[in-house]
Amino acid sequence: MKVLVAIKRVIDPYVKIRVKQDHSGVETQNVKMAMNPFDEIAVEEAIRLKEKGLVEEVIVVSIGDKSVQETLRTGLALGADSAIHVETDQLFSSLLIAKILKQMVQKTGSQLIILGKQAIDSDNAQTGSMLAALLEWPLASFASKIMLQGDKCQVTCEVDGGLQTVELTLPAVITTDLRLNTPRYASLPNIMKAKTKPLTVIPFNSFDISPNMDMHTIDVSPPPVRKAGIKVASVQELVEKLRHEAKVLL
Amino acid sequence: MNTETIAEELSSLVGNKNILIDYDSRMIYAKDRTQNLIPDPSLIVFPRSESQIISIVQWANHTRTALVPSGGRTGYSGGAVAQSKEVVVSFDKMNHILAYNSEDQTVRCQPGVITKNLQNFALENNLYYPVDFASSGSSQIGGNIATNAGGIKVIRYGLTRNWVYGLNVVTGNGDLLHLNKGLIKNASGYDLRHLFIGSEGTLGIITEAIIKLSTLPSESKVALLGVQEKNTMVEILNIYRKDLQVTAFEFFSEAALKHVMCESNISHPFKRAMPFYILLEYESSEFNDEVFLGLTESCINSSSINDAIISQNMAQYKYLWSLRENISMSLSKYLPYKYDISVMPSKIPVFIEEIEDLLNKTYPDFEIIWFGHIGDGNLHLNILKPVELKGSEFFEICDEMSDAIYSLVNYYNGSISAEHGIGLLKKKFLRYTKNDVEIGYMREIKKIFDKNNIMNPGKIFDDS
Numbered sequence: 037m038k039v040l041v042a043i044k045r046v047i048d049p050y051v052k053i054r055v056k057q058d059h060s061g062v063e064t065q066n067v068k069m070a071m072n073p074f075d076e077i078a079v080e081e082a083i084r085l086k087e088k089g090l091v092e093e094v095i096v097v098s099i100g101d102k103s104v105q106e107t108l109r110t111g112l113a114l115g116a117d118s119a120i121h122v123e124t125d126q127l128f129s130s131l132l133i134a135k136i137l138k139q140m141v142q143k144t145g146s147q148l149i150i151l152g153k154q155a156i157d158s159d160n161a162q163t164g165s166m167l168a169a170l171l172e173w174p175l176a177s178f179a180s181k182i183m184l185q186g187d188k189c190q191v192t193c194e195v196d197g198g199l200q201t202v203e204l205t206l207p208a209v210i211t212t213d214l215r216l217n218t219p220r221y222a223s224l225p226n227i228m229k230a231k232t233k234p235l236t237v238i239p240f241n242s243f244d245i246s247p248n249m250d251m252h253t254i255d256v257s258p259p260p261v262r263k264a265g266i267k268v269a270s271v272q273e274l275v276e277k278l279r280h281e282a283k284v285l286l
Numbered sequence: 287m288n289t290e291t292i293a294e295e296l297s298s299l300v301g302n303k304n305i306l307i308d309y310d311s312r313m314i315y316a317k318d319r320t321q322n323l324i325p326d327p328s329l330i331v332f333p334r335s336e337s338q339i340i341s342i343v344q345w346a347n348h349t350r351t352a353l354v355p356s357g358g359r360t361g362y363s364g365g366a367v368a369q370s371k372e373v374v375v376s377f378d379k380m381n382h383i384l385a386y387n388s389e390d391q392t393v394r395c396q397p398g399v400i401t402k403n404l405q406n407f408a409l410e411n412n413l414y415y416p417v418d419f420a421s422s423g424s425s426q427i428g429g430n431i432a433t434n435a436g437g438i439k440v441i442r443y444g445l446t447r448n449w450v451y452g453l454n455v456v457t458g459n460g461d462l463l464h465l466n467k468g469l470i471k472n473a474s475g476y477d478l479r480h481l482f483i484g485s486e487g488t489l490g491i492i493t494e495a496i497i498k499l500s501t502l503p504s505e506s507k508v509a510l511l512g513v514q515e516k517n518t519m520v521e522i523l524n525i526y527r528k529d530l531q532v533t534a535f536e537f538f539s540e541a542a543l544k545h546v547m548c549e550s551n552i553s554h555p556f557k558r559a560m561p562f563y564i565l566l567e568y569e570s571s572e573f574n575d576e577v578f579l580g581l582t583e584s585c586i587n588s589s590s591i592n593d594a595i596i597s598q599n600m601a602q603y604k605y606l607w608s609l610r611e612n613i614s615m616s617l618s619k620y621l622p623y624k625y626d627i628s629v630m631p632s633k634i635p636v637f638i639e640e641i642e643d644l645l646n647k648t649y650p651d652f653e654i655i656w657f658g659h660i661g662d663g664n665l666h667l668n669i670l671k672p673v674e675l676k677g678s679e680f681f682e683i684c685d686e687m688s689d690a691i692y693s694l695v696n697y698y699n700g701s702i703s704a705e706h707g708i709g710l711l712k713k714k715f716l717r718y719t720k721n722d723v724e725i726g727y728m729r730e731i732k733k734i735f736d737k738n739n740i741m742n743p744g745k746i747f748d749d750s
Binding site for chain 2: 048049050051068073110148151218221222223225226227228282
């Protein structure tokens with residue numbers, strides 16, 4: 037069985053985000069990029085399934101400009117078998133991404149799709165569920181535990197106020213949450229091996245999908261600057277201010 | 287003079303808000319990170335300006351009161367410990383960056399500026415203050431200068447000394463000196479600035495420093511290398527250094543890693559444990575990454591390195607560094623006896639072997655933790671106190687052990703203190719690094735700057 041893992045290249049979560057001068061987006065020039073952390077968890081989970089002998093092949097796929105190949109190589113270094121780069125310079129909405137992924141699922145003949153529950157840049161958390169809907173496959177989102185047995189898959193999902201365990205029949209889509217696993221480190225022998233693993237480039241225009249944007253970014257603005265704190269002279273003054281200015285005390 | 291009188295007289299100089307006299311403050315401010323010294327200062331004074339420092343030093347000369355300058359108190363040799371009713375001079379309230387000169391890429395700062403704040407200030411101006419170590423969030427620049435602090439980037443950027451371009455000092459005699467004034471070149475006789483750097487507060491008080499900043503390095507990557515034999519480490523360093531800009535080359539043992547994993551509750555970074563690890567940081571670029579991978583692959587093929595992991599993002603970069611930086615903290619609960627010794631890097635393999643032989647033969651029950659800066663020839667050897675021994679008994683045995691270890695240091699022309707300083711803890715061993723004639727000259731130098739011996743007396747060497 038083949039597992040397809042979709043990964044996105046995002047700004048490294050440790051980098052301080054700066055909005056572009058013209059408010060058209062955030063600054064990505066000369067900014068450190070990394071694999072979306074939730075996708076890293078997805079890759080790790082797929083590799084663990086393979087190490088347990090439950091799946092035969094792990095394919096990573098990413099959509100974007102040439103630079104995503106670096107992120108794909110990281111996926112290969114972690115243990116994926118092959119990579120597919122869907123090449124485009126455009127930034128697509130979740131729905132367009134889901135449409136592309138649907139075709140990739142069909143092209144590769146994958147039976148299980150694992151994706152991060154959301155990308156830390158756009159924070160939409162839509163691609164996984166849209167993909168499941170387009171494929172008309174069952175979906176388990178925000179997974180914190182995955183148990184695969186034959187064509188049945190038991191998934192523990194993080195829901196508001198607790199955990200929900202569901203059973204899916206493959207083929208299926210799973211999105212990963214933070215507690216699913218701790219991704220491994222790329223070891224040097226694996227980084228070297230990754231260099232020779234197959235990485236296929238497919239231009240976006242070879243897909244039968246209209247690149248028409250269904251979503252436009254109008255404006256990106258930084259959050260308001262936090263007001264500086266003040267020092268109070270006494271506890272009384274503090275209580276006074278909390279009551280009358282901050283209005284957090286009755 | 288009793289404490290009340292001292293408090294009264296100092297209040298008239300700095301105001302009573304700038305004096306602390308309560309028991310808790312005295313226990314905190316008169317102590318560094320050494321664990322077996324009991325502080326007993328008379329009080330703590332917080333000057334707010336150079337002129338207040340001058341008046342404090344003049345007052346101390348009149349009254350023959352000993353002063354102990356105290357920075358972030360992150361030292362490991364008791365240099366900032368007050369044990370005999372001294373007045374502790376803290377620079378917590380002189381913590382301002384006074385001026386930034388973008389043309390010369392220098393900053394003028396007060397002694398109490400926290401090292402991390404200086405690093406951040408540099409970054410805000412797209413520059414870099416490269417002296418860095420685990421305690422940079424607490425240590426102060428004045429203390430860094432007084433101990434010539436080293437740390438984890440010495441291999442690339444050198445010690446604190448390299449970045450001090452000017453110093454204002456008030457000598458023990460109460461004179462204000464403006465040393466070197468930020469100049470790059472200055473061949474005008476003795477450079478007294480360098481005497482104050484590393485003087486451990488025994489010659490005077492640093493009141494202001496002009497610090498040179500560096501250009502920002504390119505993004506760096508860090509790798510953790512697992513090695514079987516510690517005597518190959520210097521060889522490995524030289525392999526990398528030939529073709530790469532190595533910015534850190536640190537080593538630690540599996541025993542050290544185990545303590546960090548236990549303290550921070552994290553799992554092992556490798557599938558299979560190795561006796562020793564090297565944390566290597568280099569300046570990354572597409573080209574350098576290829577060079578790094580190539581060198582590492584050939585080291586693995588020749589079996590000098592067993593396994594390697596490489597940071598793929600900033601979280602992993604920070605995590606790998608934390609394995610090294612959290613060692614000291616994770617050991618502190620065992621009351622470790624800390625060695626901070628150095629030899630020429632090329633001597634490290636044979637030096638480590640001889641020390642291990644010695645310890646295994648004489649003290650087979652002690653747990654030994656190795657870590658340090660291989661590229662600088664600097665080893666931090668920590669001996670952990672066995673639970674069944676009392677602290678005092680343990681330190682007594684360690685002093686005996688020190689004579690044996692320092693004899694080896696002496697044999698290899700090394701130093702008994704690479705970067706922690708002599709302070710109180712190591713003065714009885716100073717003779718293993720410096721002979722009597724040299725120590726005699728040091729004493730004479732102190733007398734010139736501090737006639738009445740009020741500046742941190744009893745540190746580095748006993749009062750004569």
